[in-house]
Amino acid sequence: MRLLVIEDDVKAARLLSKGLREEGWIVHVAHDAAAGYEKATVSSYDAVILDWLLPDREGVEVCRDLRRRGVHTPILMLTARDAVEDRVTGLNVGADDYLTKPFAFAELLARIHALLRRADITRPVVLHVGDLMLDPVSHEVKRGGAPIRLTPTEYALMEVLIRRAGQVVSRADLVERVWEIDRDGFENLIDVHMSHLRRKIDGGRAPLIHTVRGSGFRLGTTAEP
Amino acid sequence: MKVDLKTRLAVAHAVAAAAILAVAVAGAHWTLRRAVLGQVIDRALLVLAEAEGASLSSDVTVPIRVHEMNPGSAPPSFDRLDKFVQIVDMSGRVLARSSTLGTSQLPAPPAFLARLKADSLVFQTRSDFGAEPIRIVTIPVERAGTRYAVQVAMSLDDAYTVLDSARWILLLMSVAIVQGVGVIGVILARRALVPIDRIVARARHIGESSLGDRLPHPGMENEIGRLVDTLNEMLGRIERSFEVQRRFTADASHELRSPLSRLRAELEVTLRRPRDRPEYEDTLRSALEEVEHLSRLTEELLVLARLDSDRRVAAGASTVVVGDSLREAVARLADQARDRAVSIRVLPAPVLSCGMRLEPAAAGLVFTNLVDNAVKFSPRGGVVTVDAQESDGDVVIAVSDAGPGIPAEEVPRLFERFYRGSAARFADGHGAGLGLAICRTILERHGGRISVESEPGKGATFRVRLPIG
Numbered sequence: 022m023r024l025l026v027i028e029d030d031v032k033a034a035r036l037l038s039k040g041l042r043e044e045g046w047i048v049h050v051a052h053d054a055a056a057g058y059e060k061a062t063v064s065s066y067d068a069v070i071l072d073w074l075l076p077d078r079e080g081v082e083v084c085r086d087l088r089r090r091g092v093h094t095p096i097l098m099l100t101a102r103d104a105v106e107d108r109v110t111g112l113n114v115g116a117d118d119y120l121t122k123p124f125a126f127a128e129l130l131a132r133i134h135a136l137l138r139r140a141d142i143t144r145p146v147v148l149h150v151g152d153l154m155l156d157p158v159s160h161e162v163k164r165g166g167a168p169i170r171l172t173p174t175e176y177a178l179m180e181v182l183i184r185r186a187g188q189v190v191s192r193a194d195l196v197e198r199v200w201e202i203d204r205d206g207f208e209n210l211i212d213v214h215m216s217h218l219r220r221k222i223d224g225g226r227a228p229l230i231h232t233v234r235g236s237g238f239r240l241g242t243t244a245e246p
Numbered sequence: 247m248k249v250d251l252k253t254r255l256a257v258a259h260a261v262a263a264a265a266i267l268a269v270a271v272a273g274a275h276w277t278l279r280r281a282v283l284g285q286v287i288d289r290a291l292l293v294l295a296e297a298e299g300a301s302l303s304s305d306v307t308v309p310i311r312v313h314e315m316n317p318g319s320a321p322p323s324f325d326r327l328d329k330f331v332q333i334v335d336m337s338g339r340v341l342a343r344s345s346t347l348g349t350s351q352l353p354a355p356p357a358f359l360a361r362l363k364a365d366s367l368v369f370q371t372r373s374d375f376g377a378e379p380i381r382i383v384t385i386p387v388e389r390a391g392t393r394y395a396v397q398v399a400m401s402l403d404d405a406y407t408v409l410d411s412a413r414w415i416l417l418l419m420s421v422a423i424v425q426g427v428g429v430i431g432v433i434l435a436r437r438a439l440v441p442i443d444r445i446v447a448r449a450r451h452i453g454e455s456s457l458g459d460r461l462p463h464p465g466m467e468n469e470i471g472r473l474v475d476t477l478n479e480m481l482g483r484i485e486r487s488f489e490v491q492r493r494f495t496a497d498a499s500h501e502l503r504s505p506l507s508r509l510r511a512e513l514e515v516t517l518r519r520p521r522d523r524p525e526y527e528d529t530l531r532s533a534l535e536e537v538e539h540l541s542r543l544t545e546e547l548l549v550l551a552r553l554d555s556d557r558r559v560a561a562g563a564s565t566v567v568v569g570d571s572l573r574e575a576v577a578r579l580a581d582q583a584r585d586r587a588v589s590i591r592v593l594p595a596p597v598l599s600c601g602m603r604l605e606p607a608a609a610g611l612v613f614t615n616l617v618d619n620a621v622k623f624s625p626r627g628g629v630v631t632v633d634a635q636e637s638d639g640d641v642v643i644a645v646s647d648a649g650p651g652i653p654a655e656e657v658p659r660l661f662e663r664f665y666r667g668s669a670a671r672f673a674d675g676h677g678a679g680l681g682l683a684i685c686r687t688i689l690e691r692h693g694g695r696i697s698v699e700s701e702p703g704k705g706a707t708f709r710v711r712l713p714i715g
Contacts, residue, residue, distance in 0.1 A: 123510045127514070
C-alpha cells in the first residue's frame, strides 16, 4: 500500500516514514501544503497522513481542497491542536480521522489500518478470499488454515490484491504500491514476483490469482469476474 | 433586607418632601396663629380698650360708662361687634359694663388688679368665663387721680375654628403632596434606572466564553451612557488580552508537543523491532537532541511565565557594570564562536565602566541571547561587533553581525513570542522563537527598549537601550 505523509517537521516526517515503511508500506513525503496537494492529486495513494500546521497553508485547507477536487483518498489529520472545535473542523472538511500529538505509534498504525479497511464496503478486519486469509495487523497469510511465508515484497503485493479482491489491478498500480520506483518498465519485475507468489499461494490448490490479459491481475475465486 | 436604589431614591424624595412640608406647614400655621390671635384679636381688643380709656371724661361729675350705640343712630360699629367691655375700680367693683356682657362680669380679682402697674396692660386667655374661651385685655386708666381698669374681651371660638380648619387643610395638603412626590419619585427613579437593570442582566452573562459581548447602551448621552461606553471599552481591552494569552498558550502547547511527539515516535518505532547497536545509539542521540530542545524551551517558558506573573518592575535589579555583563556573555559563547570560526569584538568605550540597573540573571539572558543569535547567523570567518555608546543618560548596546539580514516584512514581528521567521530554518532550527520575546519583556520591565536594524544581505544590528544607573 502507498501512503503520503504531509508534514513540515523534517525529523518527525522521517520518523513516521521509517516506522510506516517497516510495516511494508511505501511512503512518500511532502514538507509543505503545495507539494502535498500536488502529490495527492497527481498520484494515487491509499491513505494520506496530513499535519495541520504547515508553513504555507493550513492542513485543513489542503484537506478541503482535495475533497473539492474529488480526491477521495482517506485522510488522517495529525496535529498538536486538541481543542474540540479543531477536531470538529478537521472532520467536517473531509478528514476521515484525527490524531493529536504526541500519539502512540501503535495507535497511528491501527487507525491507518482502519482507514484502509474502508475501501471495502463490508470492512472486515481480517481479509478473506475463498480459503485465503490475510491479517493486515499481524501480516499473517494462510491458505486453508496453513500459514504461508511470504517475503515483504510478496506480502505487499498480496495486500494490494486482496484489498481489491474481485477487481483488476493494473501492473502500474502494483508497482506504485509496492516499490519506491514510479517509472514504467518494471513490469518484468512484477511478473517475476507474481510468479513466485502464485507458486506459494496457488501451488496445488484452486487458483486465486488470475492474470487478465493486457490489464493486470485479479484475486478471486473464479477466472471470470 | 436588600433595599434597591430605586426604592431608596423614592423613599428619600418622599422623606425630604415630608420634612420640608413639615417645616413649611409648621411655619405657616405659626404665622397664621400669630396673625389671627395677635393681630386680629389682641389688636382689636387693645384698640377698643384704649378708645374706652381715652373717652373716660376727666370730668368727675360725668358718670363712668361704657360707650354703647343707640340703635339706628350712627354708622355700623365694627369695633364693638361681639366684644365685652367692662370698667372696674381697683377693688374690683364693676362701674360700667357693655350690654353684650348681659348679667356677667369679666373676672377682675383685686389681687390681680393690685399688680397692675401704670402704663402696663395685661392680656389673658380664660376658658372659665362661659361657653367659649375668651381673650381679655386689662389696661389701667386714671381719672382725676383715681385709678381704674378698662377690660375688653372677645370670644376665641371663631379664631380657634379658623386655626383648626387651617391645620387640617395644611395637613391634608401635605399628605397629598408627599404622596404625589412619592409616586412621581418612584416613576422617575424607575425610568432612570431601568437601563441599569438591563446592563446588570447582560453583564452577569459576560464571561470568559462571551467576551465579545458588549453591554447595551441606553441610547442617551448621559452618565449611564458614558458608564456603558467606558465599560465596553474595558471589555474590549480584556477581550484582547485574553486573546493574546490564549494564543500564547496555544503556541506554547504546540511548541511543547512537537518535540515530545518526535521523541515518542522515535522511541516507539525503534522499539518495534530488534535493531543493531549503532541504530540504537543513533536513536538515543536523536532522543537526547529532543530532550535538549525541550529543556531549553521549558526554561524559556518558565522565564516568560515568571516575568508575566511578577509584574513588579525590576524586582531583583541591582547595578550591573555594562562591560562585565557583555564580557560574560561573550565568554559564554566562546566555544560556539570558535567552532564556527566567528570572532566577537567588544569595542572599547567609556560607557563600558558605567552601571545599568538590571537583574544580573536577566542581563545574562539578554546579552547571551543577542550574541548567540549574531554568532549563529554569521558566515564562517565573520565578525560580531558589540558596541556600547552613551546617549541621553542611557546606554545603547549594539550587537551587529554580517549575516543574511532580516527581510523588511519580518522585522515588526521579530520580537513576538514564538515567531521564528524564515532565517530560523538556516540556523540550528531548535529555537522556539522565544529568545527575542524574552529580551523585550525583560528590557521593558527595566525601563529599557530593544530594536533592530537590518537589510537583507547586509547583516543585522540589534540595539538595547537602558538607563544608566
